[in-house]
Amino acid sequence: MAKKSRTKSRSQSAQQTAPGEVGPRQPCPCGSGKRYKACHGAAGGAASVFVARPFEGMPSECDVIAMRELVPAATAPLTLKDHPDKTVVLCSLLPMAAPAMVRDSGEIWLGLQVQHNYGDPARDLGAILTAALDAEPGIVGITEAPGEGPRLQDLISDESLQVTVHEGFDYWIADVAEDDRAALAASLDQANDHATPTARLTSVPAAYWTDVGSKEHLRWVMPEPEDQLLDALARLHAAGRDVLVDGSRFVGMFRAHGLLAPVWDLPVGTGPEALEDPAEAFAAALAEALADESPLTTEERAARSGLANRQVTLR
Structure with a gap:
């Protein structure tokens, strides 16, 4: 009888999940692979609130999602509201899945395909871009949830993005001196081998x-x-x-x-x-x-x- 009661109790608990609500034993919508109760549903289990539609309100939202999830190699220039003369490039993927890179030229490259996931990639990108504005050349990233702060769509203009799909990742070395390219050849060839041919209609x-x-x-x-x-x-x-x-x-x-x-x-x-x-x-x-x-x-x-x-x- 006790076992039946516990089973019934669990069943009733599962049925009390409201439409659209994520149950504690269901996969977390953030894509981590964990159950919700062990990820964004746990107190302190995830450092930020999961946002179901993080790029809403961003120009070319659909293209941004495609660049993050579907397209191997693509870039799109961004115009910043407060720094219109600053060159910022949104990239599908950067070397070593870096969140951002400040180039020797001062250009900022933002990566969409990254290893961290703090629940709101638009806020992550906003934090990384803000940090990159004052950073020296090199890799810029975050190691914990950014907390309150601007999201990417708060920092850029409302202009539609001009997406360029590349055959591979040669854009990584477009601004690298010829003598320095040899050191990057092996990693570049490996990345290019995994880039499936893609084109935007x-x-x-x-x-x-x-x-x-x-x-x-x-x-x-x-x-x-x-x-x-x-x-x-x-x-x-x-x-x-x-x-x-x-x-x-x-x-x-x-x-x-x-x-x-x-x-x-x-x-x-x-x-x-x-x-x-x-x-x-x-x-x-x-x-x-x-x-x-x-x-x-x-x-x-x-x-x-x-x-x-x-x-x-x-x-």
Whole structure:
């Protein structure tokens, strides 16, 4: 009887989790791999509050998420509100996954793909950028949660980012003297070997083609609220209107930093150019579906349920 009572008590406790709330035994949404009660749900277990959509309000939010989670090598210049003449470059990845580097030229490079995770990467970036403004050339980082302070979107202008996708990481040594490049050759070659070919589409925002060898993908970070986007995608899926090119297949979605990134499998040899017109047409069809406020049909509800089950949370 005692065992049954404890089991019942645990079951009732689990059921008391409110919709949208993370249960203590569930994985922490920060992506640490720990249970919530041992990470951001523990007193002192994580040093800062987890922010589900940290880059909200930042210009080109979807591209920033793609650079952090999906794109191997990309850069985008930033304009600072209080230091408009300061050269700052947002980078997908820096050597040794450094949070930031102050170059000999005085340029500041901010890295998005880093090893630390304090719950709010936008606040981490704000703290690192603030520290880099007064730092000597070299690596700049943080070893603990930054606490209160400006977030990255508080420090930069509202201009849309101009993202450049690189074939590899040669941008790491673009400002390095020729005689000093030999010492970096081995680490650069190793990084380049792991950089999958990637291209950003020009016809729609934040859509990235990539070739992983055995197949190609289109991964497209979208800004719409999750429920509305799922409804719209379900309408298109049920109608068979989510096929981009012959042989392509809409396979599911990543959830990253509060937004969804639908993913298509593509036939080998598709390439990014062949996706420009189909992606633009799909964006128009998606806008139409988003504007449709009628109840979902039985087929659309079934499609929505299937799509919801094909989501993978990155962070």
